[in-house]
Amino acid sequence: MSMTAAELVAQAKLRIREISPADFHGDKTAALLIDVREPAEFAAGHLQGAVNIPRGVLEFQIDAHPAARRDAKIVLYCRTGGRAALAADSLQQLGFTDVHSISGGFEGWTWAKLPTVLP
DSSP: OOOOHHHHHHHHHHHSEEEOHHHHHHOOSOOEEEEOSOHHHHHHOBOTTOEEOOGGGHHHHGGGSTTOOTTSEEEEEOSSSHHHHHHHHHHHHTTOOEEEEETTHHHHHHHTTOOOBOO
16 A cells, blocks of 8 residues: 555654654753754754754664764754654664654744744
8 A cells, every 4th residue: 555755754743752843942951953854955044053964864874973872862853844753753763762853844943933043
């Protein structure tokens, strides 16, 4: 049975934890913040403190990051939340236990008028 990308994301969202932009912005707990968008998207604007590991290579590059322990808090975002949801689901399958996705992604963050880093 085939499914659409939207259905795949919806299924992933049933298995992950999402955090609202406002809740993440107010959370002072240390977290590894990963922007899973493409480098050009990241360069056009991103969240303060984010590292860019694109969705397409995340599973291959996550272990190279010094803060990426299996029990570390990891927060992911993309443009609207779909890629981050898939990435969070994938990291959980790899054994990461404290993974979150920012609901609404970068667009939700900017819509909430939270600070960003712009070029």
